Amino acid sequence: MQADIAFPANPGDQPGAPALDPAALMISSNRAARERAMDRVFQPRGDLPEWEYALPLDWSADPFGDLNWQFQLHAWRMLNPLADQYARQHGQAYFDRAVDIARDWKAWHTDRSAPLSWQDMATGLRASMLAYLIREARAGRAAIGEDGWGDLLQLARAHGEILTRPGFIPDDNHGIFAAHGLMALCQTIGEMPECASGQPLAVRRMDELFAGQFLEDGVHAEHSPDYHWFAMTVFERVASTGWYAQTRFDAGLARARAAAPYLLHADGHQPGLGDSERTLRESDHARLPATPDTCLDEDGDNCVLLRHFDQAGYVIARSVRGARDPHSLFFTCGWHSTIHKHPDELSFEWWAFGGLILADSGKYGYTPDDTRAFVLSRAAHNTVSFGGREPHQPDGGGPFPGACTSEPRQEDGAIVLSGAYDPPGPADHHAREIYYRPGESLVVRDRVEHRGGFSQWFHFAPGIDVSQTGGAGELRADLGDSRPSLGIHTDPACSTRLYHGSRQPMQGWMSTGYGEMTARHTLEVVCPAGVAGAEARFEVVR
Template sequence: MKRIFGGIALALLIIVVANFLYNGQETLDESWLNDEDLSNDDIIEQLTDNQYEAYFQRTDLAGEQAVKIGDLIVDNHIYSFDIWDPYKYEELDWLMDPFDDNSWKLYLHSLRMVSFLVNAYEETNDEVYLEKAMSITEDWIVNNPDNDSVSNWAWSDHAVSNRMLNLTNLYEQLQRSSIRDIGFNKLLLQSLYEHGLWQVEEGNYRFPHNHGVMQDRALIQVATLFERFDFADEWFDLGVERLKKQLEASISESGVHLEHSPGYHIHTFELFQEVNEVLSKDGLSLGEEFSDDLMNMKEYLAYVFKPDGSLPLIGDTVQTDLEHIDHLEHPYLDFIRTQGKEGAQPTDVSKVYEDAGVAILRDEWKDAEEFDQSTYVMLQAGYHSNVHKHADDLSLVLYSMGEDIFVGPGKYMYTSNPMRYYMLSSLSHNTVTVDGAGYDLDLEKIDVFIKESELTEEYDRVVAEHSLYEGITFTREIILLKPNVLVILDALESDQHHTYEQRFNLNPDAELLNFDNFGMTAALGDNLKIKIQQLETVDEVHHYKGSDEPIRGYVSYYTNQLTPVDQLEFVQKGKTANFVTIVEMESDQYSSPVESVEFTEGNLYYIKNEERKEIILQ
C-alpha cells in the first residue's frame, strides 16, 4: 500500500530491506542493529536528498520565538503554553506538578517540549536542540513503561496520541541530522511500536470522543512509519475505520459537533480535516459523505460566531476570534471574518439545529459598516455527551449593538476544584436553578429537547424543555422581537414546593445602575442601555459579583483566568414558577422600535412602529 511521509517512509524502507523483520511478538526484531556491515552513515546517506513533510507536526514555532523557546528548554525549563510560566527544574521528575493543573501534566507527558526543540532545530540546524530532545525522550521512555509508569498521565489517551506525533517528528529530524546514535534510534522505534500496540487495544480507545479522533490520527501516522511490516496495514485500516465511526457518532446530521462546545467543534473539525487532507494526498478518501459533513461543520460555525466574530462561551470554550483562524475556509466564514465585506452571506438569518439542541437567532445580517451591531441569541437545549458539557440546558447568551449582554462562564481549567465545579454547574449559566443548586450531569436522565420553533422576519421564537431536575418540568420560550428586544418565558412545574432562581451574568464591562424585584438597568460603554423587566411577581432578588462564599459571579475567558461579573438572581417560590422577562437594549444610535410588551391570556402583544402586534403562543 502506497504511503506518504517522505523521509520517514524511505528511512524505514532502507532499514527494512537490510534486516528489519517483524517476528509477530510485542518487540521488533532488532538484529539489524548489531550488523557490523550496516553503519549509521550508510543509512543517513540515503536520506539526505529526501524532503520531509510533517503532516501531523504538533507545533509550528518559527523564527525568534522557536529559538527563544528552544533555548529555555535546553536550559532545563518545561514550557508548554503561555498560560503557564516556564518551569525550571534540576532533574526531570515525571511526577512534577508545579501548577496543580491536570492540563500541565498532560502536556508534560505529551513531550510537547520535544516538539518545540525540533522546531528550534528546524529554524537553526543547531543539533544541541535535538540532543536535548533525545535526552528528555530517553528519560521519559526509561521511567514510564506501559503499565509501570511513574504517573497516571503517562499513558492517558490524549498524552499518548500527542506524544506519538512528537516522537515520529523527532525520529525523522534525527535521520536528517548528522547525529549518529543508532542505540537511541532503536529505543525510540521500539517505544513507538509499543505506543501503536497501546492504541490498538480497544480498552484504551475513547469513543465517541475527540480524544479518539486524536488516537486515530496518531495510529495512522505510526502505521505509516512502520509501513513495511504486516501489521501496518491493519493499524492503518483500523485508524481509518474508527475515524469514520467517530464522525458518525460525534457529529449530528446537521453538522454540529455533539460535545456541546463551539471551541471543541473547531478543534474536532480541524482533526477530521487534517486526516482527510493527508489521506487525499495518498489517493485515499473517507467518502463523499465525510466531505459533506465537514462542509456542514463549517457552515454551522458561520452561524455560531457572534456578530463581532468571536465564539460564545458555551461549554468548555475559551475566547476565540475568527480573524485569528485563517485556515477555516468557506464563503460564509469569509463573510463573518471580513464583517460582510467579502465572501457570501449565509442563506438563513437564524438557524435551529433540532438534532443537536441548538438555536441561534439574529435580527438580520447588517451591512459591513454596522455588521457587529446585530442582535444575536444562542440557546442550548441538547444533551448528547458529558464530554466538555456543562449543566447549561436551556441557558442562553445574548449579544447586541456590538456588545455581549449576557455571557456564559467559559472553561476555566480542567483540574477538579470548587471554581471548576461552579463553571460546570447551572449556577454559572443564564438559566433557572432550583433550591440554590444545579442538576447533575447524568446520561441516563437525558430529557431535554427543542419542542418547536418559528423563524420570521418580524420575530424568532423557540420553545425548549427539560426534566433534569427531579420531579420538575422546566419550559423556556424565547422570542426575539427584532431588532433588539428579547422576551423570556420560563415556566417550572412540580408537585413539591421549591425555590426557583432565574440567573443572568452581565458583560463584565457593564455598569449595574440599579436592580430590584421588578428588574434591572445597566449601562455599557458610552450610551448602550440594558433593561430587564419582570412582568410577574418576583419574591426576592440577589446580586453577586466575584463572590467566593458562595462562589458566584465569575466568568473565564481564558484558561486559568477569572473575571468577576455581575450575576443577578430573580427568585420565585412555590410549587410552580412563571417568569415573564423582557430584555431591551437601546442606544442613541439604535432606539428600540418595539414598545409596550404585554403578556395577556397566554399570548404576547407589543407595539412596533406604532402598530399593535400579536404572537399567539402554543
C-alpha cells in the same frame, strides 16, 4: 517497554523516504517558541510561568497544581519547537535534543509512572512525534546512535501495544490523536508486529470518530463552539495525510465549514458556551451572508439571519455581515454526552450595542477546584436551577436526549427561540421561550414542573452595572458609555438577588481567560414552590 526488537528497521534503510509534515502530525509551535527551542524551559500556556528543566527530568512534576500542564508535559509539547526547527533548518542539534528528551521519558518510566503517563491523547501525540523522528532517521536525513535508535524502537513498540489495546482509543476528540498516532507509527515503521492489526484499527476508528464528532447538520457534537474549530482543524490536518477515507472527510468538513460562521457572535468572537474560550474568528465571520433571510417588519427594515442546527441544539438569530447595528442571540439546548458539556440547557448569550450583554460562564479550565465546580453548575449559566439541585447526567448515565431546541418562529413582531427538556428526576420539566425584538427588547418566559422552587439566572458581561430602581423586581442595567440602558422587569411572584464577585456563595463571575475569572453582575430571580412559570423582560431604554 518492549526490550526485544525482532523486526528489521535501521537508520538510513529508507533513503529518500518522503518527510512527514509536522503539522499533519499535530506538531506545531509559534515563532517565539521556535526561536527558544534549545532553551530548557517549558511553558505550554501563557497564563503560567516558564518551568526550567534539566535532564534527567522529573516526569511526575506538577509545579503549578495544574492537570492540563501535566498533560502537556507527557504529550512532549517541549519537543514541538525542536521538531519544527529541525524541519525548517535540518539542524542535527534540534533532532538530538528531541531524541534525548524522548529517551529520558523512557528511562524514567522503566520502573515508574505518573497519573497522565499513558493518558490517551498524550500517548497518541507522543506516537506521532516518534513517527516523525523515526522517519527522519530511516530516511538518513538525521543521524542517530545505536542506543538512541534502540530506545526509539522500544518506545514505538510500547506505544503500538498500548494504542492497539481493546477500548484504548476513546470516542471523544482524544481518540483522534490516539488513532492518528497509531497510524503514523504504522506508516513509518510498518514492520512492527502491532501494525498487522493496528493500521486497520486506526482506519476504522478514525472513520467512526469522524462520524461521531460531527453531526449531520455540520456542528461538532461536544457542546462547545471552541471544540468545533478545534476538531475541524485537527481533521483537516488528518485528512491532509491521505491515509484515510477521504470521501467522508471531504463531505463532513464542508458541512462543518459552512456551519462555522453562524457559531459566532456579531463581533466574530465565539460564544462562551460549554468549554469555550471567546476566540476571535475573523476569517470565518467574514463568510457570513450579507443578505437576511427573515424580516420582522412589512417594510423589510428589521431583518435577520436565522439558523437552527436541529441536531446540535443551537439556534442563532443575528444581524447580517456588515450590518449597521450588529447583534446576535445564541440559544442552546443539546445533550449528546458529558464531554465538554455544561449544565446549560436552554441557556443563551446576547450581544448587542457594541458588546456582550448576557453571557455564560465560559470554560475557566480543567483543574478540579471550586471554580471549576462553579462553572459546571446550572447557576453559572443563563438558565434555571431547581431548588439547589444540579442535575448533569440523565438517570443511569443515559440515554442522552440529543437536541432539545424547537424550530424558531415569528410571533407579534418578535423572533421566538424555544426549547424544552426533562432534567433527571421523575417530576421535572423546563420549557423556555425567548421573544427577541432586535434593538428593542428581549423577553424570557419559563415554564417549570418541579416539586420545589426554582431560580432564573441572568449573568451580565463584566463592566455592565446593574441596580435596583425602585419597586420589587424593577432593575436597570447600564451597558456603558455610548450604549443604551436596559429596564429589567422580573416576575412579581418571585424575588430578586444581585451578586457581584461573591465568594460565599460563589456567584457573579465570568471566565475571561484560561484559569482567570472576572467579577460581573448576576441577577437571580427566586421563585418559590408552587410557582409554575416566570417572565423576565429586558427593554432597551435610549
